[in-house]
Amino acid sequence: MGKSRTLNLGTGTFVLLGFAALFFLTTQTTSRGLPFMSPPHYDLTAKFDNVGDLKVGSPVSMSGVEIGRVTKIDFDESDFKAVVVLRINAKYSQIPTDSDASIYTQGLLGGKFIGLTAGGADTYLKDKDQIDFTQSAFVLENLIGQVLANFTKSKADAPAADAAPAPAPADSKAAGKPKAAEKTK
Amino acid sequence: MNALRELWQSLTDSLEKLGSVIQFLLRLTANSPRALTRFDLISQQIFNCGALSLVIIMLSGLFVGMVLGLQGYDLLQRFGSEEALGEAAAIGLVKELGPVVTALLFAGRAGTALASELGLMRATDQISAMEMMAVDPIQRVVVPRFLGGVIAMPLLAAIFSVIGIYGAQLVGVQIMGVDAGSFWSQMRASVTLADVNEGIVKSLIFGVACSLIAVYQGYYATPTAEGVGRATTYTVVTSAVVILFLDYLITAAFL
Numbered sequence: 333m334g335k336s337r338t339l340n341l342g343t344g345t346f347v348l349l350g351f352a353a354l355f356f357l358t359t360q361t362t363s364r365g366l367p368f369m370s371p372p373h374y375d376l377t378a379k380f381d382n383v384g385d386l387k388v389g390s391p392v393s394m395s396g397v398e399i400g401r402v403t404k405i406d407f408d409e410s411d412f413k414a415v416v417v418l419r420i421n422a423k424y425s426q427i428p429t430d431s432d433a434s435i436y437t438q439g440l441l442g443g444k445f446i447g448l449t450a451g452g453a454d455t456y457l458k459d460k461d462q463i464d465f466t467q468s469a470f471v472l473e474n475l476i477g478q479v480l481a482n483f484t485k486s487k488a489d490a491p492a493a494d495a496a497p498a499p500a501p502a503d504s505k506a507a508g509k510p511k512a513a514e515k516t517k
Numbered sequence: 518m519n520a521l522r523e524l525w526q527s528l529t530d531s532l533e534k535l536g537s538v539i540q541f542l543l544r545l546t547a548n549s550p551r552a553l554t555r556f557d558l559i560s561q562q563i564f565n566c567g568a569l570s571l572v573i574i575m576l577s578g579l580f581v582g583m584v585l586g587l588q589g590y591d592l593l594q595r596f597g598s599e600e601a602l603g604e605a606a607a608i609g610l611v612k613e614l615g616p617v618v619t620a621l622l623f624a625g626r627a628g629t630a631l632a633s634e635l636g637l638m639r640a641t642d643q644i645s646a647m648e649m650m651a652v653d654p655i656q657r658v659v660v661p662r663f664l665g666g667v668i669a670m671p672l673l674a675a676i677f678s679v680i681g682i683y684g685a686q687l688v689g690v691q692i693m694g695v696d697a698g699s700f701w702s703q704m705r706a707s708v709t710l711a712d713v714n715e716g717i718v719k720s721l722i723f724g725v726a727c728s729l730i731a732v733y734q735g736y737y738a739t740p741t742a743e744g745v746g747r748a749t750t751y752t753v754v755t756s757a758v759v760i761l762f763l764d765y766l767i768t769a770a771f772l
């Protein structure tokens with residue numbers, strides 16, 4: 333009897349340890365804990381012309397401090413825009429309604445994240461609210477394309493006449509870009 | 518002409534072997550539900566395969582993690598991104614090293630024990646004696662050992678990974694001076710649940726493969742001293758090759 337008791341004790345301890353390790357791996361090494369462990373939060377939506385390679389799970393930050401994460405990225409067929417759902421920690425409940433959301437790049441070639449810049453309104457964003465002022469992702473290829481197009485245009489006027497129609501669609505697509513560039517300056 | 522015939526012979530032989538292993542697996546799975554009703558037998562095998570392998574798994578995990586910490590730090594600091602050490606170590610351990618090294622150690626520690634135990638039972642006619650008493654040796658002896666190994670493996674791999682991450686943390690943070698906050702936060706930001714799942718799926722499949730090979734080799738061992746020895750050797754060799762081959766297949770399937 334004594335032997336089987338120590339044996340069962342050993343088995344039990346081992347299985348317990350194993351499950352504790354599995355639990356540690358799923359909750360401590362990954363960003364998503366169990367649903368009941370996630371802190372209180374509220375959801376905001378924002379529409380972007382272009383989200384670049386923003387991903388579900390990308391951080392949402394304000395003044396460089398992470399205040400939430402992207403939980404869903406969808407495409408709205410009615411106005412052809414990307415709809416991003418931001419899950420914001422309930423601790424940060426006083427974000428003015430006229431705040432704007434921009435997509436930035438971490439480092440030179442790093443992943444994308446959303447940066448919120450506080451506005452001046454007295455009312456605050458609530459659950460399911462939409463952020464109206466957004467600025468799309470900075471797509472390096474578009475910018476290079478634009479620079480090249482401008483370069484060829486300014487170099488020679490006559491040959492540019494037949495070269496101009498080609499980059500035109502790219503221009504109209506990236507209509508937000510020059511404004512964006514001015515804004516960041 | 519003779520060489521061709523020999524080649525053909527060895528090819529059909531290995532196909533026959535593969536077929537009999539798969540048939541054995543089917544027999545074991547068919548017997549598994551009934552074996553689960555006698556859980557004390559399985560629990561004893563979880564103790565033999567799992568709890569007794571714990572020390573070697575934990576020690577190896579610690580050292581593998583420490584080496585990862587050292588090598589990872591040396592490589593990453595050349596690019597000035599030693600904060601990514603936590604991420605590199607965790608992904609390496611959870612997806613690859615944890616399941617694979619655990620399975621190799623498991624084959625060496627528990628697989629050989631299973632194969633030689635069953636082989637000796639065969640050699641000393643204990644298995645024939647059971648058949649004589651109308652006790653199904655597959656049901657009574659083989660299936661509990663197989664299931665014990667299958668259950669123990671994912672748990673061992675998880676323990677290995679956790680200890681390994683702490684080993685990497687020990688070297689990276691305590692000795693090399695990587696910031697502890699960025700070590701953990703970069704890890705959390707980049708390791709996904711899918712990575713952890715991949716590790717669990719791998720260790721489950723390795724558990725089935727290792728236990729099956731060990732049990733098969735032991736059960737069908739030639740009932741001599743030499744035969745038991747050969748069964749043990751084959752267990753380790755076949756397990757190692759099969760684990761590494763399966764590892765490639767599963768990784769490719771997950772990418």
